[in-house]
Amino acid sequence: MKRLLVTGGCGFIGSEFVRQQLANYPDQTVVNLDALTYAGNVENLAALEGNPRYEFVHGDITDRNLIDTLLKDKPFDAVVHFAAESHVDRSLLDSGPFVRTNVLGTQVLLDASRAAKVDKFVHVSTDEVYGSLGATGLFTEETPLAPNSPYSASKASSDMLVRSYFHSFHFPAVITRCSNNYGPYQFPEKLIPLFITNLMANEQVPIYGTGTNVRDWIHVSDHCRGIDAALRKGMPGEVYNFGGRCEKTNMEITLLLLELLEKPQSLIRYVADRPGHDLRYAIDCSKAERELGWTPQVVFSEGLRDTINWYRENTTWTSRVKSGAYRQYYQQQYASRLA
Ligand code: NAD
Ligand code: TYD
DSSP, rough: EEEEEESTSHHHHHHHHHHHHHOOOTTOEEEEOOOOOTTOOOGGGGGGGTTTTEEEEEOTTTTTTHHHHHHHHHHOSSEOOOOOOOHHHHHHHHHHHHHHIIIIIIIHHHHHHHHHTEEEEEEEEEEGGGBBBSSSOBOTTTTTTOOOSSHHHHHHHHHHHHHHHHHOOOOOOEEEEEEESSSTTTTTTTTHHHOOOOHTTTEEEEEEEEOOOOEEEEEHHHHHHOOOOOOOOOOOOOOEEOOOOEEEEEHHHHHHHHHHHOOOOGGEEEEOOTOOOOOOOBBBHHHHHHHOOOOOOHHHHHHHHHHHHHHHHHHHHHHHHHHHHHHHHHHHHHHHHOO
8 A cells, every 4th residue: 555545634534544644654655635625624734744755635526527637647556535524413404515525426436446446445434324222232334224314324325335336346445434533633513622622712512402312432543543454454345343432421521521621510501402313323343353453542531631632732723613604603503502
């Protein structure tokens, strides 16, 4: 794997993956294709400016001409596909961009990668394609897909396209499905970075419904090590689940953040529940452990403390990404939940 094309490398998880790859594989080059939507920030990879093994290409994965040219001009050994619209709440407001990027964009990338005969294609997906669990049980790779939000439906659609390219054309694709990530550079619209940055500013934190929904939290660096293992050791046609074995209710997360940031419980604000809110996600990641030799390593309490420290040390980043269009989105989102 000498030459990698990464899509969505200016986002939260993609930027961690690019940093890890360049640090861990000294003979590898990475081209990062990103459309720089509201969630993409070139600053996330500012430390790589001038690195001869790294190149940024500003472009959209739905642009077939651009993707064809890129793949023809620069033969890549593998494609690792992160680019997506990634937030459930936004998909409930407008599913159009989700279908365009997540479904159409994946199809364009698959066709161009197939024509270019890449050796491996890693499709980064989510446990949300499995739907919701009750109080017990875990998602395995055999759990039927039952997506409940427009976001997860668009990701499940892209997973099905990837599956079909393996089945029909023996296209060497692997699908990874991971649980909720946390860590540095996460856009502060998702639970953990939103609550950290609100609490730092002494603003209220909006809990949807009763706060009893459960997510399985994994540090972004563990997720990226899993994707790397899938890239190098994953069998084409296979799916690998990654999770942190760290189930927490949203209320547990909130109370932990209040404690670590030394803020009062009066900042908790219960708001209207998310429509169709999935109750519980929890991953059985034993296949990845067995077949890829991967295991989650970051202890949640330590990862969370480091994440808080990162947001404390990067207030310029946070105030920039939380301003302008984001402010408008946030106010609209919560005005409707408080109504
Ligand atoms: P993110 O929203 O932080 O970043 C997405 C990136 O994709 C941004 O840099 C954005 O500019 C880029 N992008 C969006 N549309 C594009 C387009 N049309 N063309 C090119 N680039 C485009 O997302 P993230 O949280 O880093 O998630 C990355 C991937 O991991 C997604 O596919 C997501 O479904 C998956 N995933 C995320 C989580 C999580 O907890 N965040 C968990 C499991 C899987
Ligand atoms: P989120 O970070 O949006 O990830 P996902 O919906 O993909 O799991 O949300 C995580 C959990 O936190 C989910 O149960 C919804 C809840 N949540 C809140 O209670 N308040 C908020 O402001 C946000 C963004 C999420």
